[in-house]
Amino acid sequence: MKSWTEISAARLRSNYLALKAAAGEGVAALGVIKANAYGHDAVLCGRVLVEAGAAMLGVADVEEAARLREEGGLTEPAILIMSGIEAADARAVLAHRLTPIVWTAAQLSALEEAAAAAKQPISIHLEIDTGMARQGAAPGAELAAILAQLTASRWLVLEGLMTHLANSQVERGRFTAKQVAAFEAALQQVLAAGLHPEYLHLANSNAIDEGSTLRWLRETCAQYGIQPMVRPGIALYGYILPIENQRDEQGDELPIEGAVAAKLQPVLTWKTRIMALRELTAGQHVGYNSSFTAHLPMRTALLPIGYSDGFRRSASSAAPPDWQRGWVMIAGRRAYVLGRVSMNLTVVDVTDIPEAIVGAEVTLLGEGVTADDHAAWAGTISYEILCGIRAEHVLRA
Secondary structure (H helix, E strand, O other), rough: EEEEEEEEEHHHHHHHHHHOOOOOOOOOOEEEEEHHHHOOOOOHOOOOOOOHHOOOEEEHHHHHHHHHOOOOOOOOOOEOOOOOOOOOHHHHHHHHOOOOEOOOHHHHEEEHHHHHHHOOOOOEEEEEOOOOOOOEEEOOOHHHHHHHHHHHOOOOEEEEEOOOOOOOEEEHHHHHHHHHHEEEEEEEEHHHHHOOOOOEEOHHHHHHHOOOOOHHHHHHHHHHOEEEEOOOOHHHHHHOOOOOOOOOOOOOOOOOOOOOHOOOOOEEEEEEEEEEEEEEEOEEEEEEOOOOOOOOEEEEEEEEOOOOHHOOOOHHHOOOOOOOEEEEOOOOEEEEEEEEOHHHHHHEOOOOOOOOOOOEEEEEEOOOEEEHHHHHOOOOOOOHHHOOOOOOOEEEE
């Protein structure tokens, strides 16, 4: 294999337990493994999270869930479909015993029809739109229509009520407070309709770390006899956005220590091997557009990976004199990218790394070069970097 990722089961388990503890005693946790577990392999990670005690697993769609049931052999626990369903998905929801998030009349009708034909009830989670304008029914008339359809249903069971926070990384954010107020109003509307969800959830990774919504969640659930639940995603894999909004006297933002960020450890290490070595003389160019020129004799290594594998073109070397931008790790030292990252190949500087020989291991992402580093070169976030890796996955203890 030209590149592979090593997934640490121990770190994944440790991250899950740290997030579960931060959520508070008695709070259930759903492990989000959508987008192939953020590029970490959903089957491998799903098994580890189930063994660690996850109450549910969360995926994007029916296809991801079917892979867990069939290829992964994960007959338990419940799998939540988080990004909606189409009418054609209803039969697969039944066949694989899935729990979809819903918010439209059409979704309810499709599920009701399939459940009635199979004479088999379907558990659902109802999403409330509290401000993201993405998924969810808005409190008020829109929600009332959905609740009327649910109360008339013979086959659909309201197992959960949820929403999604837009700015959970902002410390005690005003918009988050508005979302919580809207969610509480929606809960009252649901209860008044005679429906009583088993689970209530709104907190993602950053909400667990920032913490201000968790007290409301626990107290509200205790008041109404509902099970509180959190939905950690990116934090399971060792990454999280920094908490924002605290500033010093000069108006500069201060670092804020969250409840769990310091305890998280990256789960994935992405590796390849040196394919070939070359000695450059001064004046030789490297790569497309001759974008790098050696000003001194150099020793280079060729790696069999490029942007088609997820090693982003933004890691290419910058313009001189400060040409150093993206790097990989070889024998514990940085080896900077030279020239342009190509579709399938990348050249790095190993002039001062005598351990760099053909076949030597190279860390593309891991100790010494994190997903946050890659994200900084690309002007994006760690989520996008991790989800974009194309490599074989190997589970390590």
